[in-house]
Amino acid sequence: AQTVTQSQPEMSVQEAETVTLSCTYDTSENNYYLFWYKQPPSRQMILVIRQEAYKQQNATENRFSVNFQKAAKSFSLKISDSQLGDTAMYFCAFMKGSQGGKLIFGQGTELSVKP
Amino acid sequence: DAGVIQSPRHEVTEMGQEVTLRCKPISGHDYLFWYRQTMMRGLELLIYFNNNVPIDDSGMPEDRFSAKMPNASFSTLKIQPSEPRDSAVYFCASNSPGQSYNEQFFGPGTRLTVL
Numbered sequence: 001a002q003t004v005t006q007s008q009p010e011m012s013v014q015e016a017e018t019v020t021l022s023c024t025y026d027t028s029e030n031n032y033y034l035f036w037y038k039q040p041p042s043r044q045m046i047l048v049i050r051q052e053a054y055k056q057q058n059a060t061e062n063r064f065s066v067n068f069q070k071a072a073k074s075f076s077l078k079i080s081d082s083q084l085g086d087t088a089m090y091f092c093a094f095m096k097g098s099q100g101g102k103l104i105f106g107q108g109t110e111l112s113v114k115p
Numbered sequence: 116d117a118g119v120i121q122s123p124r125h126e127v128t129e130m131g132q133e134v135t136l137r138c139k140p141i142s143g144h145d146y147l148f149w150y151r152q153t154m155m156r157g158l159e160l161l162i163y164f165n166n167n168v169p170i171d172d173s174g175m176p177e178d179r180f181s182a183k184m185p186n187a188s189f190s191t192l193k194i195q196p197s198e199p200r201d202s203a204v205y206f207c208a209s210n211s212p213g214q215s216y217n218e219q220f221f222g223p224g225t226r227l228t229v230l
Binding site for chain 1: 148150157158159160163171174204206208216217218219221223224
């Protein structure tokens with residue numbers, strides 16, 4: 001069975017600084033997707049970034065980037081130039097296969113961006 | 116598109132009562148997922164459908180829970196009888212993997228409180 005672990009329950013960062021959230025996962029699959037979802041206080045789940053396991057290049061979306069280390073089964077999220085609106089719970093998630101299927105979530109990291 | 120629609124947004128009921136949660140997926144999406152979020156267990160999949168057919172219901176906690184998808188635009192999650200430990204936020208999500216690179220689009224959630 002696949003598992004996802006986020007070892008940082010809470011983190012804080014000053015506005016405009018950079019922060020990295022950690023995620024590790026365990027799987028015997030070779031084909032899978034990894035995601036970071038953001039859940040602000042409104043509780044809406046919002047996709048931040050995705051990574052296909054077969055791609056070696058790390059995904060980037062504006063201020064958000066990942067460090068995907070397939071051999072180490074590590075998938076960290078870097079937020080650059082942190083903004084107050086980045087304050088939220090961040091969930092790392094794993095999906096097996098290439099088409100469809102359930103997400104397996106980590107426990108979440110609560111990020112606070114301080115002015 | 117209005118996104119995934121869930122109703123009600125909040126539900127307060129008494130132990131032993133029947134609860135029905137409703138979901139309208141994004142038009143054209145062929146996968147529909149029900150997730151539950153609690154402090155103790157985090158985000159976990161309950162069941163998911165592909166083309167209205169249940170594919171994986173291994174996360175459904177017990178016989179008190181049932182889910183249906185009578186057509187492509189509607190799904191229900193029913194709890195009968197409800198218990199205080201069912202108190203949680205229930206999310207519905209949908210996607211069409213070939214169109215959205217496996218991104219799942221979440222509804223706003225239903226916060227259920229069982230007294």
